[in-house]
Amino acid sequence: MERDSVRIFLETDRLVLRRFTEDDLDNLVELDSDPEVMRYLSGGRPTPREVVRDEILPLYFRYYARFAGFGFWAAADRSTGTFLGWFELRPPEDGGVDEVELGYRLRRAAWGRGYATEGARALVHKAFAELGVRRVFATTMAVNAASRRVMEKAGLRFVRNYREDWPEPIPGAEHGEVEYALTRADWQSRLAGTTGNGGTGQRG
Numbered sequence: 001m002e003r004d005s006v007r008i009f010l011e012t013d014r015l016v017l018r019r020f021t022e023d024d025l026d027n028l029v030e031l032d033s034d035p036e037v038m039r040y041l042s043g044g045r046p047t048p049r050e051v052v053r054d055e056i057l058p059l060y061f062r063y064y065a066r067f068a069g070f071g072f073w074a075a076a077d078r079s080t081g082t083f084l085g086w087f088e089l090r091p092p093e094d095g096g097v098d099e100v101e102l103g104y105r106l107r108r109a110a111w112g113r114g115y116a117t118e119g120a121r122a123l124v125h126k127a128f129a130e131l132g133v134r135r136v137f138a139t140t141m142a143v144n145a146a147s148r149r150v151m152e153k154a155g156l157r158f159v160r161n162y163r164e165d166w167p168e169p170i171p172g173a174e175h176g177e178v179e180y181a182l183t184r185a186d187w188q189s190r191l192a193g194t195t196g197n198g199g200t201g202q203r204g
């Protein structure tokens with residue numbers, strides 16, 4: 001099969017966000033095989049390889065085909081090219097790009113260095129500055145403190161706590177889910193009140 005050339009979506013000081021390709025199968029399987037990474041997603045269970053191959057990668061490719069500038073992006077270390085995980089800026093699959101969901105999942109080796117904050121800020125900036133998005137939101141389990149902190153550091157604010165019925169509830173689910181969000185109007189008024197690049201960490 002012919003290989004895609006690397007399709008870069010954006011770069012920050014330390015990250016490259018690029019399109020996934022079929023060559024990322026092992027990267028994704030390895031990422032989802034770490035119980036700590038999957039703790040608040042599946043209760044620690046790994047994602048089976050065939051699910052990554054037959055459902056997850058095809059979903060990513062459908063997004064690239066359907067939406068310009070949205071979907072799931074592989075994150076790599078800019079200086080070494082090492083795969084670090086992924087970020088998403090996801091419209092509803094059957095809808096428009098008015099409201100999009102921000103998300104991220106990084107390998108444990110990459111945690112605690114500000115990468116999630118750096119990538120999330122760059123995506124929020126791009127969503128409002130270039131992609132015509134009106135509202136960026138993100139959800140997670142209430143007990144996922146790291147993810148909530150990334151949302152806050154990316155400029156999103158707490159909206160609500162809610163309950164979701166999971167077929168197999170995972171530990172912590174009894175505390176419910178949380179939603180955070182930022183509108184373009186609030187983003188713009190904050191930018192107007194600051195100087196510099198709005199803290200995006202984005203180059204160029």
Ligand SMILES: CC(C)(COP(=O)(O)OP(=O)(O)OC[C@H]1O[C@@H](n2cnc3c(N)ncnc32)[C@H](O)[C@@H]1OP(=O)(O)O)[C@@H](O)C(=O)NCCC(=O)NCCS
Pocket residue numbers: 036037038040041103104105106107110111112113114115116117118139140141144145146147149150153
């Ligand atoms: C959530 C995740 C992406 C954060 O990645 P990261 O690169 O380590 O995040 P950052 O380094 O940008 O840290 C962001 C903030 O979270 C804080 N933080 C990190 N881990 C934390 C934890 N376990 N508890 C509380 N705060 C935590 C950091 O201290 C930092 O805040 P600070 O600057 O005020 O100190 C990473 O933990 C991860 O991939 N987790 C598994 C997948 C997941 O849960 N994704 C979200 C699902 S919705």
